Amino acid sequence: MLICGGEGLIGRNIPFGIKVSRHELDVLKRDHIKRAFEKYNPSGILYLASVNLRDSEKDPMHAYRVNVIGINNIAEEATDAKIPMIIVSSGAVFNGSLHDKFNEVTNPDPQNIYGQTKYLAEIVARWSSPDNLVVRTGWLFGGLSTKDRKGGFDIMIEKTSKGEDVKASSDQYGSPTYSKDFFLALRESIEKNMSGIVHIVNDGAASALDIVNEVKSLTGSRSVITPASARDIPGPKRSASEAMVSNVFYLRSWKEALREYLNV
Numbered sequence: 001m002l003i004c005g006g007e008g009l010i011g012r013n014i015p016f017g018i019k020v021s022r023h024e025l026d027v028l029k030r031d032h033i034k035r036a037f038e039k040y041n042p043s044g045i046l047y048l049a050s051v052n053l054r055d056s057e058k059d060p061m062h063a064y065r066v067n068v069i070g071i072n073n074i075a076e077e078a079t080d081a082k083i084p085m086i087i088v089s090s091g092a093v094f095n096g097s098l099h100d101k102f103n104e105v106t107n108p109d110p111q112n113i114y115g116q117t118k119y120l121a122e123i124v125a126r127w128s129s130p131d132n133l134v135v136r137t138g139w140l141f142g143g144l145s146t147k148d149r150k151g152g153f154d155i156m157i158e159k160t161s162k163g164e165d166v167k168a169s170s171d172q173y174g175s176p177t178y179s180k181d182f183f184l185a186l187r188e189s190i191e192k193n194m195s196g197i198v199h200i201v202n203d204g205a206a207s208a209l210d211i212v213n214e215v216k217s218l219t220g221s222r223s224v225i226t227p228a229s230a231r232d233i234p235g236p237k238r239s240a241s242e243a244m245v246s247n248v249f250y251l252r253s254w255k256e257a258l259r260e261y262l263n264v
């Protein structure tokens with residue numbers, strides 16, 4: 001499995017695959033793609049190159065290029081090589097109210113540029129080949145880091161367990177998902193040659209406030225937690241819920257996974 005965008009949060013921490021950086025495989029450069037396919041002769045390609053929520057809002061055209069055109073570039077090469085492409089998408093494609101949960105057949109209705117590019121990416125991936133797979137996952141935690149940054153939920157979890165004060169929103173829901181569980185299910189979906197759309201999330205929805213409160217109660221930390229509204233946190237408009245369920249995978253609850261991660 002060749003992994004492009006291999007130096008990001010998921011790429012650096014995923015326990016399988018040949019990981020290549022933007023330097024070696026820029027998804028916008030056809031010659032890079034051809035060279036990488038010739039060099040590695042992969043049996044599948046996992047697309048992790050991405051422009052995130054904030055940066056997508058700042059430069060929508062760049063987000064569109066990396067999140068959508070790049071997928072098209074890789075999909076064409078993968079189809080020629082008769083190998084599947086797997087892309088990782090997110091709950092940001094959905095729109096709903098606080099306690100809604102979305103499954104694989106729910107119609108997307110993205111609310112911001114990032115979500116729009118992810119939805120377009122899904123369409124491109126699925127139309128390019130019936131063998132391609134779209135995996136949507138939730139708010140990943142579990143020690144994800146790159147050489148110069150950590151995942152947002154890992155930062156919150158670490159601060160809370162160290163007893164530092166934390167502000168967390170109570171009015172936006174998602175699916176907290178332990179990276180270890182995500183990687184195992186992702187591997188299974190690839191080994192079983194799944195195609196179409198699958199959700200890989202731990203069971204149960206939560207707000208960021210629920211997550212830090214759970215960390216506090218599990219670790220007995222003395223951190224002071226201040227509830228906030230998602231509206232007060234700078235950034236683009238988001239759905240009140242990005243929480244997902246799956247008709248394919250049933251993973252343990254996020255609370256159980258968090259307990260194992262914290263080793264308490």
Ligand SMILES: NC(=O)c1ccc[n+]([C@@H]2O[C@H](COP(=O)([O-])OP(=O)(O)OC[C@H]3O[C@@H](n4cnc5c(N)ncnc54)[C@H](OP(=O)(O)O)[C@@H]3O)[C@@H](O)[C@H]2O)c1
Pocket residue numbers: 004005006007008009010011021022023025026027028047048049050051052066070088089090091118137138139140141151
């Ligand atoms: N992390 C999560 O919690 C989460 C949750 C749900 C879904 N996802 C999805 O999973 C995928 C990967 O997420 P992530 O968190 O690993 O992202 P990330 O940490 O932002 O990493 C993205 C990577 O893409 C690379 N990249 C950017 N432009 C590129 C290009 N033109 N060619 C090749 N590589 C390029 C970046 O390299 P440079 O740094 O060198 O630019 C970076 O290493 C994304 O599609 C994201 O939507 C992530």
